[in-house]
Amino acid sequence: MNKPWILGLTGGIGSGKSAVAAHFSALGVHLVDADHAARWVVEPGRPALERIAEHFGRDVLQADGQLDRAALRQRIFQSPEERRWLESLLHPLIGEEINNYLSSAESPYAILVSPLLVESGQHRLTQRVLVVDAPEALQIQRTMHRDQVPEEQVHAILKVQASREHRLQHAHDVLVNDRDLNWLRAEVERLHNFYLTLRGGQP
Missing domain, CATH: 3.40.50.300 (P-loop containing nucleotide triphosphate hydrolases)
Structure with a gap:
């Protein structure tokens, strides 16, 4: 094959x-959506979410521990440096997630x-x-x-x-x-x- x-x-x-x-x-x-991969890497319990909360503060988390995307978006839209920090954290993790899913394509x-x-x-x-x-x-x-x-x-x-x-x-x-x-x-x-x-x- x-x-x-x-x-x-x-x-x-x-x-x-x-x-x-x-x-x-x-x-x-077989389809892999990078947006979905981007959501998976910041699920509660995944290391990326902890790093984001440490960097931006706990107010980017919702009460149930999920990422508050709107709060985070607000932060990074106003600051190119913060956006770059977030991208350098997430892009390699998202790339890994994508590769795993692509490798199972039939x-x-x-x-x-x-x-x-x-x-x-x-x-x-x-x-x-x-x-x-x-x-x-x-x-x-x-x-x-x-x-x-x-x-x-x-x-x-x-x-x-x-x-x-x-x-x-x-x-x-x-x-x-x-x-x-x-x-x-x-x-x-x-x-x-x-x-x-x-x-x-x-x-």
């Missing part, structure tokens, strides 16, 4: 990355879904990168509608994420998601059939 090659799937907030990932998964592709290729694939260096774990792209105005509109958040907050998130240009420089494939869901699914199926012909992510 050949070891599956790894496709990195990324896109800015509101690009439709989750809808694309869900359809690949429905087609039987499909011909597996997908690592990560909004920060490029920024975090996780693209180095992959052999090929698919970027889900959408016009910025559409990203903002979708995110405001989905998360019920004001436009300024979406702009703040967009600033932290890689610019579209930077993300697209790393892309082997680009899926521009500016139409309806049926069209999007058909595109995913077209890409899936192409990916099944690849060895190690290369034609």
Whole structure:
């Protein structure tokens, strides 16, 4: 049995990355979500959570001992140094978690879904990168509608994420998601059939 090659799937907030990932998964592709891995590494009882509480203080924990994400987000959005400290703690742990999950894949290729694939260096774990792209105005509109958040907050998130240009420089494939869901699914199926012909992510 050949070891599956790894496709990195990324896109800015509101690009439709989750809808694309869900359809690949429905087609039987093994999927690992970096966001889920990021949640697992800060579960109560895991060393990372203890380090975070020591560094930021106990008020970043909820009463039940879980991480208070909103409180932590508030801290790191205001301070680039604190964000870098947190990233240097979490990125290696998340990378380990991701590798463990990818190594159990049984499909011909597996997908690592990560909004920060490029920024975090996780693209180095992959052999090929698919970027889900959408016009910025559409990203903002979708995110405001989905998360019920004001436009300024979406702009703040967009600033932290890689610019579209930077993300697209790393892309082997680009899926521009500016139409309806049926069209999007058909595109995913077209890409899936192409990916099944690849060895190690290369034609």
